[in-house]
Amino acid sequence: MSDSPAPLADPHLLFDTADGRRDLVILGSTGSIGTQAIDLVLRNPDRFRVTALSAAGGRTALLAEQAHLLRVNTVAVADPGAVGGLREALRERYGAGEPLPEILAGPDAAATLAASECHTVLNGITGSIGLAPTLAALKAGRTLALANKESLIVGGPLVKALAAPGQIIPVDSEHAALFQALAAGKRADVRKLVVTASGGPFRGRTREELADVTREQALSHPTWAMGPVITINSATLVNKGLEVIEAHLLYDIPFDRIEVVVHPQSYVHSMVEFTDGSTLAQATPPDMGGPIAIGLGWPERVPDAAPAFDWSTASTWEFFPLDTEAFPSVGLARHVGTLGSTAPAVFNAANEECVDAFLAGQLPFNGIMDTVTAVVSEHGTPAPGTPLSVADVLEAETWARARARELSAKATAEARA
Structure with missing residues (x-):
């Protein structure tokens, strides 16, 4: 392990554990994580209070409904063009004479909310655009419940430079599982982390059998209901690769001690193996309520945040090695x-572009990773010890997206020729 004083996410170190009801800011409130977090808050009004919400701006009616239910002070949208529709939707929700919440708009709005007065910021934004809010929350000294893995992956050194020990609590089901299992032992006694993967809709297929899979097949995840990008990432197992990087950064465990194992049932969300041979697994039925509750409430647990197993019913739990050739x-x-x-930023940005191309029918399934691999290879190897800035990340992402689009278009043209 490294000589850092403590990992970013450490269940033994509690950052800013204020008593009483916690004030929350929810970023990405109209997405899957955001809507489930709001449901948890509404079921536990004695524990949580939401002060502000942010969203991209495509679902203004839902955002207005959330703002009214939670009586927030501020709402924000990334798209300035959505302000008019949001204001009208708010007026329809609020009664005559009721003051409307303040509205912020633009690409910096979510970061502004992340730095506002609150106890915990839940970053549920999808994609690397979540980096600025992550940095803003950490700089402002907020506890960060992190569902936006991309911000940590593309901005690893930047995030680590700002985060105090224990300031980040992970919300991904795998990392919330590791977080809980790590609470059972000393960090020095950890032998390895085992990250579980469902295997996605194409578990057991060879690379050749994946050549002609369709958009609809790739979007049919056997276990989880998620947005299109993360569902395709699960089908390619890119999502699992991102989670390996995230585990390395969160827990300061070397890559050669982070293992991926396929577990189709998705009951065991991840495991920690200790030096005495013991392995601790965190398990629940597939449901994000538990990880969200850990992110918002730790070190306290929120009763009935997620369903529990019925141990009177027989079930089979399977584990398989990862097929590294097909995936x-x-x-x-x-x-x-x-x-x-900047290498992780290039990987992530190129993948996002390739997923878009696949969903648009412009790239075959195997072409996603073929193209990402080519872009990463062209990017080259960063010089050791090169400092990283936000501008560096953005520049690398811009190049990677453009190059991925070029290669995708070339592949499409060649296929049609």
Whole structure:
């Protein structure tokens, strides 16, 4: 392990554990994580109070409904063009004479909310645009419940430079599982982390059998209901590769001690193996209520946050090794994570563009990772010790997106020729 004083996420170190009801800011409130977090808050009004919400701006009616239910002070949208529709939706929700919440708009609005007065910021934004709010929350000294893995992955050194020990509580089901299992032992006694993967809709298929899979097949996840990007990432196992990088950064465990195992039932969300041979697994039925509750309430647990197992009913739990030939994404993620600097940002940005191309019918399924691999290879190896800035990340992402689009268009043209 490294000589850092403590990992970013440490269940033994509590950052800003204020008593009483916690004031929350929820970023990405109209997405899957955001809506489930709001449901948890509404069921536990004695524990949580939401002061502000942010969203992209595409679902203004839902955002207005959330703002009214929670009586927030401020709402924000990334798209300035959505302000008019949001204001009208708020007027329809609020009664005559009721003051409307303040409205913020623009690409910096979410970061502004992340730095506002509150106890915990839940970053449920999808994609690397969540980096600025993550940095803003950490700089302002807020506890950060992190569902936006991309911000940690693309901005690893920047996040680590700002985060105090224990300031980040992970919300991904896998990392919330590791977080809880790590609470059972000393950090020095950890032998390895085992990250579980459902295997996605194509578990057991060879690379050749994946060549002609369709958009509809790739979007049919056997276990989880998620947005299209993360569902495709689960089908390619890119999501698992990103989670390996995230585990390395959160828990300061070397890549060679982070293992991925396929577990189709998705009951065991991840495991920690200790030096005495013991392995602790965190398990619940597939449901994000538990990880969200850990992120918002730790070190306290929120009763009935998620369903529990019925142990009177027989069930089978299976574990399989990862097929690295059919799914090379995890190995490539380890490679870019080891390179560090802007390499993870290039990997993530190129993948986002390739997923869009696949969903649009412009790239075959195997072409996603083939193209991402080519972009990462062209990016090259960063010089050791090169400092990283937000501008560096944005520049690398811009290049990677453009290059991925070029290669995707070339592949499409060649296929049609």
